[in-house]
Amino acid sequence: MTKKDIVLKITDMTGIKQVDVKTIVQKTFDVIVDSLDRNEKVELRNFGVFKIKERKARFGRNPRTGESVPVPPRKVVIFKPGLDMRQKIK
Numbered sequence: 001m002t003k004k005d006i007v008l009k010i011t012d013m014t015g016i017k018q019v020d021v022k023t024i025v026q027k028t029f030d031v032i033v034d035s036l037d038r039n040e041k042v043e044l045r046n047f048g049v050f051k052i053k054e055r056k057a058r059f060g061r062n063p064r065t066g067e068s069v070p071v072p073p074r075k076v077v078i079f080k081p082g083l084d085m086r087q088k089i090k
Contacts, residue, residue: 003025003026003029006025007021007022007025010025032050036050036051036052036077039052044082045082046082046083046084046085047081047082047084047085048079048080048081048082048085049079049080049082050077050078050079051077051078051080052075052076052077052078053075053076053077053078054073054074054075055073055074055075055076056073057070057071057072057073058070058071059071
């Protein structure tokens with residue numbers, strides 16, 4: 001499912017103009033990304049939690065040559081589904 005599919009479903013369910021729904025969905029995503037950029041946890045009750053996890057620097061392996069290469073530290077987004085989501089997906 002794409003963002004466009006989400007917008008179309010919400011439009012069909014609510015009767016709100018597609019342009020308005022698209023703006024609201026995009027702004028919602030923008031707020032989530034901005035919060036994560038500030039290293040804040042985003043908790044959406046009954047949906048899940050988005051948070052940033054820092055991965056340590058490590059040594060990886062080049063699969064072609066077998067040579068050991070350094071992998072720098074980085075931040076990744078982690079999503080933990082909420083209770084309602086876990087129960088519906090089972």
